[in-house]
Amino acid sequence: MxxxxxxxxxxxxxxxxxxxxxxxxxxxxxxxxxxxxxxxxxxxxxxxxxxxxxxxxxxxxxxxxxxxxxxxxxxxxxxxxxxxxxxxxxxxxxxxxxxxxxxxxxxxxxxxxxxxxxxxxxxxxxxxxxxxxxxxxxxxxxxxxxxxxxxxxxxxxxxxxxxxxxxxxxxxxxxxxxxxxxxxxxxxxxxxxxxxxxxxxxxxxxxxxxxxxxGASREETPEAPAGTLSLKMTVGGQTITATMEDNAAARDLMSSLPLEVTLTDYNRTEKIFYPDPALDTEGVTRGCAPVPGDITIYAPWGNVAIFYKEWPQSGSLIKIGHIDGNGIDVLGAYSGDVHVRIENNE
CATH class of the missing domain: 3.40.50.360 (Flavodoxin domain)
Known part of the structure; x- marks a missing residue:
């Protein structure tokens, strides 16, 4: 049979x-x-x-x-x-x-x-x-x-x-x-x-x-225009990139690279770390409603927060960049802390 x-x-x-x-x-x-x-x-x-x-x-x-x-x-x-x-x-x-x-x-x-x-x-x-x-x-x-x-x-x-x-x-x-x-x-x-x-x-x-x-397609990830601030993160053998905002806080972060940091999971919504020294946020516009991939600073605490889930509008958040393509899925896949290396994307 x-x-x-x-x-x-x-x-x-x-x-x-x-x-x-x-x-x-x-x-x-x-x-x-x-x-x-x-x-x-x-x-x-x-x-x-x-x-x-x-x-x-x-x-x-x-x-x-x-x-x-x-x-x-x-x-x-x-x-x-x-x-x-x-x-x-x-x-x-x-x-x-x-x-x-x-x-x-x-x-x-x-x-x-x-x-x-x-x-x-x-x-x-x-x-x-x-x-x-x-x-x-x-x-x-x-x-x-x-x-x-x-x-x-x-x-x-x-x-x-x-x-x-x-x-x-x-x-x-x-x-x-x-x-x-x-x-x-x-x-x-x-x-x-x-x-x-x-x-x-x-x-x-x-x-x-x-x-x-x-998010898989035949097209390669387009290169950032000349003069655009861009960084890359190495996460568990994978490399993801991010396009940064043209503001003082983003430039301050870029000037401190390369960095080896541990991103801590917070509220099952974001990955955070504390730059040392704290980033310069003076005169930078505050307030955003983060979406997955947004890189922000939470001004009251001074920590960098990378959101892998949406969050309501907050007047205390400063957007300094966004992870390109579907790269945020790489970070979001880690349920706990994750070690990353952050460098200039030259």
């Missing part, structure tokens, strides 16, 4: 999905016969992603039947970004039942700390604003090659903004998202995207809407 169901699924998926709407069967595919413990010495050489014209994003994916790969290709075509396939050391069998058996064996091995061998290793993720991670869902879990990849690269992905996308015959993504957070506990996870056989015909539109919500 499983074989008949699978053949029926493939036929219906091929008819419904034109480019990337079909999804991998929720019942998995094979497992390396001898799972490898990533702590061992058998590590492949680093793999170079296929480059795109927009180097801000990386799409990394695992796919056996090609469904997840079609989604990855759509994301790459939309963003013009780099892409890399995670490949098992031992290719999966064509026989579906053998695939199911191997997948279950691999999942059992992972539960005991033994991850199947893969051929894909990335040296550095630092240049990427977002890493898109795609996989089929096998028995409600992340496909095993991708689990190995995330496990091996957890340290390099710490602080990195990650967006999960998955294909499935009908299973949800919640358990897989939990797997990813366990495998990469220090990464910053965004909204997930799940494409099932039922949503195949709407796949392209859903991918485009998802990327828009994430």
């Amino acid at each position: 499983k074989r008949l169901w699978f053949l029926s699924f493939l036929l219906s998926a091929a008819l419904v999905c034109s480019s990337c709407g079909s999804d991998e069967p929720e019942n998995p595919q094979p497992t390396p016969e001898q799972p490898e413990n990533p702590g061992g010495a058998d590590h492949p050489d680093p793999t170079d992603p296929t480059p795109g014209e927009n180097g801000r994003y990386l799409v990394v994916f695992a796919s056996r039947s090609g469904n997840t790969e079609r989604v990855a290709q759509t994301i790459r075509a939309t963003l013009g970004c780099d892409m890399l396939e995670v490949e098992p050391s031992e290719p999966y069998e064509e026989d579906y039942n053998a695939t199911l058996e191997r997948a279950q064996t691999e999942l059992d091995g992972i539960a005991e700390g033994n991850f199947p061998a893969i051929r894909t290793v990335v040296e550095d993720f630092s240049k990427y604003d977002i890493v898109f991670v795609g996989f089929p869902i096998w028995y409600n879990r992340i496909a095993t090659p991708m689990q190995t990849f995330l496990h091996r690269h957890a340290d390099k992905l710490a602080g990195k903004r990650m967006a999960l996308f998955a294909t499935s015959g009908g299973s949800g993504i919640s358990q897989s998202a939990s797997d990813a957070r366990t495998l990469c506990p220090d990464a910053q996870f965004t909204e997930n995207l799940l494409l099932t056989s039922a949503s195949g015909g709407q796949a392209d539109a859903r991918i485009a809407q998802w990327l828009e919500r994430l």
Whole structure:
């Protein structure tokens, strides 16, 4: 019955999905016969992603039947970004039942700390604003090659903004998202995207809407006009920029750079630190209703406050800048304190 169901699924998926709407069967595919413990010495050489014209994003994916790969290709075509396939050391069998058996064996091995061998290793993720991670869902879990990849690269992905996308015959993504957070506990996870056989015909539109919500686009961040004050912050291996106001307080902050500070979470709304000495606010216009990304000074206390949520109008706030693009999401993803380096963006 499983074989008949699978053949029926493939036929219906091929008819419904034109480019990337079909999804991998929720019942998995094979497992390396001898799972490898990533702590061992058998590590492949680093793999170079296929480059795109927009180097801000990386799409990394695992796919056996090609469904997840079609989604990855759509994301790459939309963003013009780099892409890399995670490949098992031992290719999966064509026989579906053998695939199911191997997948279950691999999942059992992972539960005991033994991850199947893969051929894909990335040296550095630092240049990427977002890493898109795609996989089929096998028995409600992340496909095993991708689990190995995330496990091996957890340290390099710490602080990195990650967006999960998955294909499935009908299973949800919640358990897989939990797997990813366990495998990469220090990464910053965004909204997930799940494409099932039922949503195949709407796949392209859903991918485009998802990327828009994430703030991901083909265009590079425009350079600030000449003479504009601009700073950059390094947060957990990621770099975000901010355009500063042309006022005395902003110029005073810029003159004190570079700074190494710890931003403390305040009121679950803003990240704050106290410059030493206090910034010059004499004669600077006060009063603003901060929106996410605004960099301000709270005049009574003298602290710098970077808002990641909206706040009502306050006559005690002085706006001195705004974080560019969706960079505030990087800071807002940290629920507690976070260490940052602030420098001139030259």
